[in-house]
Amino acid sequence: MSTEYISFLEHQGKYKGIRSWIFATDHKRIAFLYMYAIASFFLIGAILGLLMRIELISPGETIMKPQTYNGLFTVHGIIMIFMVVIPGLSAVFGNFFLPILIGAKDVAFPKLNLFSWWLFMLGSILAVASQLLKSGPPDTGWTFYAPYSTTTGTNVITATTAAFILGFSSILTGLNFIVTVHRMRAPGMKFFNMPLFPWAIYATAWIQLLATPVVGITLIMLIAERLFGIGFFNPDLGGDPVLFQHLFWIYSHPAVYIMILPAMGVITEIIPTFCQKKVYGYKAIAMSSLAIAGVGFLVWGHHMYTSGMSEQARWFFSLLTFLVAVPSAIKVFNWISTMYKGSIDMKPPFLFALFFIFLFMIGGLTGLILGSVATDIQVHDTSFIVAHFHYIIFGGMGFAFFAAIHYWLPKMYGKMYNFTRANIAAVALFIGFNLLYFPQFLIGIQGMPRRYFDYPPRFQWAQITSTIGGFILVSAVILMITNLIIGVRRGAKAPANPWNGTTLEWQIPSPPSLENFDEEPLVKENPYDYK
Amino acid sequence: MSEHITHVEEHRDDEASKLGMWLFIFTELLLFGGLILVYSVFRMQYPANFHEASLELSVTIGAINTVVLLISSMTIAMAITAIQKKNKKLTLRLISITVFMALVFLFNKYFEWGHKFEHGLYPGSDLMQLLERGHHLYFSLYFFMTGLHALHIIVGMVLLIICYVKVNKGSIAHDKFVFLENGALYWHLVDLIWIFLFPLLYLIS
Amino acid sequence: MDNHGSHITEYKVLVRVLFVLLLCTFLTISVTGFNLGAFTVTIALLIAGFKSYMVLSYFMHLKYESLLLRILVSMVFVLFIIIVLITFIDYSFR
Numbered sequence: 031m032s033t034e035y036i037s038f039l040e041h042q043g044k045y046k047g048i049r050s051w052i053f054a055t056d057h058k059r060i061a062f063l064y065m066y067a068i069a070s071f072f073l074i075g076a077i078l079g080l081l082m083r084i085e086l087i088s089p090g091e092t093i094m095k096p097q098t099y100n101g102l103f104t105v106h107g108i109i110m111i112f113m114v115v116i117p118g119l120s121a122v123f124g125n126f127f128l129p130i131l132i133g134a135k136d137v138a139f140p141k142l143n144l145f146s147w148w149l150f151m152l153g154s155i156l157a158v159a160s161q162l163l164k165s166g167p168p169d170t171g172w173t174f175y176a177p178y179s180t181t182t183g184t185n186v187i188t189a190t191t192a193a194f195i196l197g198f199s200s201i202l203t204g205l206n207f208i209v210t211v212h213r214m215r216a217p218g219m220k221f222f223n224m225p226l227f228p229w230a231i232y233a234t235a236w237i238q239l240l241a242t243p244v245v246g247i248t249l250i251m252l253i254a255e256r257l258f259g260i261g262f263f264n265p266d267l268g269g270d271p272v273l274f275q276h277l278f279w280i281y282s283h284p285a286v287y288i289m290i291l292p293a294m295g296v297i298t299e300i301i302p303t304f305c306q307k308k309v310y311g312y313k314a315i316a317m318s319s320l321a322i323a324g325v326g327f328l329v330w331g332h333h334m335y336t337s338g339m340s341e342q343a344r345w346f347f348s349l350l351t352f353l354v355a356v357p358s359a360i361k362v363f364n365w366i367s368t369m370y371k372g373s374i375d376m377k378p379p380f381l382f383a384l385f386f387i388f389l390f391m392i393g394g395l396t397g398l399i400l401g402s403v404a405t406d407i408q409v410h411d412t413s414f415i416v417a418h419f420h421y422i423i424f425g426g427m428g429f430a431f432f433a434a435i436h437y438w439l440p441k442m443y444g445k446m447y448n449f450t451r452a453n454i455a456a457v458a459l460f461i462g463f464n465l466l467y468f469p470q471f472l473i474g475i476q477g478m479p480r481r482y483f484d485y486p487p488r489f490q491w492a493q494i495t496s497t498i499g500g501f502i503l504v505s506a507v508i509l510m511i512t513n514l515i516i517g518v519r520r521g522a523k524a525p526a527n528p529w530n531g532t533t534l535e536w537q538i539p540s541p542p543s544l545e546n547f548d549e550e551p552l553v554k555e556n557p558y559d560y561k
Numbered sequence: 562m563s564e565h566i567t568h569v570e571e572h573r574d575d576e577a578s579k580l581g582m583w584l585f586i587f588t589e590l591l592l593f594g595g596l597i598l599v600y601s602v603f604r605m606q607y608p609a610n611f612h613e614a615s616l617e618l619s620v621t622i623g624a625i626n627t628v629v630l631l632i633s634s635m636t637i638a639m640a641i642t643a644i645q646k647k648n649k650k651l652t653l654r655l656i657s658i659t660v661f662m663a664l665v666f667l668f669n670k671y672f673e674w675g676h677k678f679e680h681g682l683y684p685g686s687d688l689m690q691l692l693e694r695g696h697h698l699y700f701s702l703y704f705f706m707t708g709l710h711a712l713h714i715i716v717g718m719v720l721l722i723i724c725y726v727k728v729n730k731g732s733i734a735h736d737k738f739v740f741l742e743n744g745a746l747y748w749h750l751v752d753l754i755w756i757f758l759f760p761l762l763y764l765i766s
Numbered sequence: 767m768d769n770h771g772s773h774i775t776e777y778k779v780l781v782r783v784l785f786v787l788l789l790c791t792f793l794t795i796s797v798t799g800f801n802l803g804a805f806t807v808t809i810a811l812l813i814a815g816f817k818s819y820m821v822l823s824y825f826m827h828l829k830y831e832s833l834l835l836r837i838l839v840s841m842v843f844v845l846f847i848i849i850v851l852i853t854f855i856d857y858s859f860r
Contacts, residue, residue, distance in 0.1 A: 209581045247595035251705070262599055272856075756821065
């Protein structure tokens with residue numbers, strides 16, 4: 031690394047200015063494009079969430095009408111699910127670090143990669159447009175359940191088209207990553223020499239590829255239902271609304287694993303680095319990623335216990351749901367075993383990773399309550415569900431995203447951020463998060479329905495606590511982002527390997543050069559080889 | 562041996578392109594898979610209606626279209642053999658035949674659909690709403706599935722025309738024909754889907 | 767194994783495959799003529815399955831591709847069949 035190198039940020043390509051970004055085919059620049067877009071959408075989604083929280087601070091109408099509230103939770107869901115968490119980790123950190131971690135110069139199809147981003151932006155613009163167009167924001171919830179979605183007068187067609195395009199973008203990203211892992215690994219890098227983040231991204235990519243087309247066709251059917259009355263989901267015409275739920279969840283349950291698998295991959299990178307210890311059970315973690323991806327395809331029905339499925343289907347899905355918890359638990363045990371007797375260094379990324387494990391466990395264990403038919407029927411469509419999936423999606427994927435940005439920011443920008451502020455933000459996030467979502471478990475069990483803008487006064491204590499938590503959470507996010515921006519602007523220069531990591535990204539300068547590896551990378555037998 | 566060649570040429574990985582195409586075919590298969598799932602559910606619920614409604618379709622036209630697609634699938638497979646044997650002229654001719662077959666298919670489909678439209682049988686028509694439930698669902702599925710399939714035929718045709726131009730220009734040749742291979746794979750996919758659609762829609766007893 | 771383009775499928779093989787496929791098409795149509803009850807669908811689908819196997823193996827060259835690709839292709843079909851079967855656990859018992 032003694033030779034003069036030019037980082038990818040300073041590299042002069044064909045274009046200058048903004049065009050050097052939006053027409054870039056470099057996987058690292060595309061990762062930045064995704065990151066800025068997703069961060070903006072996240073803030074929009076968070077503001078909408080906060081508006082809902084303010085509405086719920088007192089029973090009855092507080093700041094908005096019921097229909098506005100229906101639009102808000104739908105918009106919040108569409109933005110957060112399709113535009114933030116599904117692309118989130120794999121499009122940002124997968125793009126940036128998957129090629130580097132397997133010793134490649136770029137992804138297999140760089141132009142296709144850029145095309146995916148453009149599709150993503152097109153879909154996102156349509157999704158935002160569906161909120162602003164004349165007939166009013168869709169009020170179906172992000173799940174677009176038929177038959178209501180086939181009859182409501184709101185912009186459902188625009189929103190579903192947007193979701194379709196976003197899905198197509200997701201398919202192309204997955205396709206690109208699978209080919210990259212198969213064809214672009216550095217010489218000597220076998221599948222079982224890959225770090226575990228690429229393993230997680232690889233498993234995720236398969237779900238993106240195989241599950242998304244099903245929701246694609248479902249959304250087209252929904253649009254055709256609205257335009258032509260084809261009747262697939264309309265009981266009046268002989269159709270079956272439950273069939274829509276089947277098709278929707280055949281995609282959307284695996285999609286949950288599109289969200290959480292890369293998050294698990296990030297945590298698996300961070301924990302060995304900050305414990306300076308070889309990861310415990312490498313193969314078990316790699317295989318459990320594939321197992322989650324595989325079994326995750328077969329459990330969709332647990333979203334439909336109360337929809338009128340047959341008895342047999344319900345116990346069958348319940349059984350499979352308990353099975354899918356096993357590989358997730360394997361990962362948690364392996365993370366904890368990795369920490370055991372390690373020399374733990376409490377830097378911000380590790381703190382976020384610890385919070386991730388805590389929140390993910392609460393989310394996962396409450397998931398088992400929902401997986402068993404009897405208890406699910408009690409809490410179905412209550413705020414218990416809302417709390418559960420926010421613990422998984424925000425507490426899991428969101429905190430993993432924060433962990434990842436604190437872990438890899440020095441590599442991506444070549445700059446370091448302030449640790450104290452980062453730690454304060456992390457703790458505030460954790461407190462705000464639990465204040466916001468934990469009370470929802472409690473009132474959920476007592477019968478507070480989800481997606482209601484009103485509630486009886488006896489739930490007010492919890493709603494107020496939640497709203498306070500929401501404000502703490504958003505302030506903490508702002509503090510965290512400000513700290514990162516200050517770090518990137520004025521922070522100290524980051525060394526090539528600030529955390530003493532062993533995977534390939536730490537062998538190259540920060541930020542990496544255009545082609546990542548100016549010399550052929552040194553591939554180790556075990557990627558987590560701490561002496 | 563081939564190691565050296567890969568390094569000399571500027572990053573070109575035919576295996577990667579082909580794998581990418583296969584993965585894309587997987588997504589297409591599952592796209593139609595979703596429709597076939599819907600079809601099987603409704604066929605199970607309305608077996609008699611599905612049988613009656615299917616009698617409205619002409620097995621002859623369906624069979625002719627099946628034969629047309631099978632032949633076109635063979636000709637495009639032959640085009641690859643021809644390009645490998647450095648026979649550019651034959652390659653071009655075989656691609657033209659394939660595109661011609663695609664047009665024949667669409668022509669047939671046009672008449673089949675047109676006939677239905679004349680009788681007021683099309684998605685969203687008044688007649689459709691009056692049909693029995695199973696009939697209604699059957700025809701909705703028929704139009705949806707064959708329509709989506711026809712869309713794929715058109716995309717495949719465009720791809721094959723691009724292949725034709727590229728072969729003509731010489732940018733597809735005996736040592737670099739992965740684009741033609743991928744175009745052909747896409748065309749076979751269209752055939753593959755029709756192999757299932759034909760018995761499912763035309764031959765219900 | 768980077769033996770790309772080493773395998774050339776001969777014309778006569780392709781013609782033979784087409785012949786088999788046409789025969790199968792004829793068979794499917796004639797089978798529908800007899801009333802075999804529930805078996806008609808099964809037979810029609812089995813024939814369609816065999817036809818797609820022929821198209822995949824010969825026209826799409828899968829027979830000469832890597833083992834990995836062949837596994838992946840069969841995996842997709844298996845996944846779809848499993849999804850259909852699981853869905854029918856619901857619909858058959860309703």
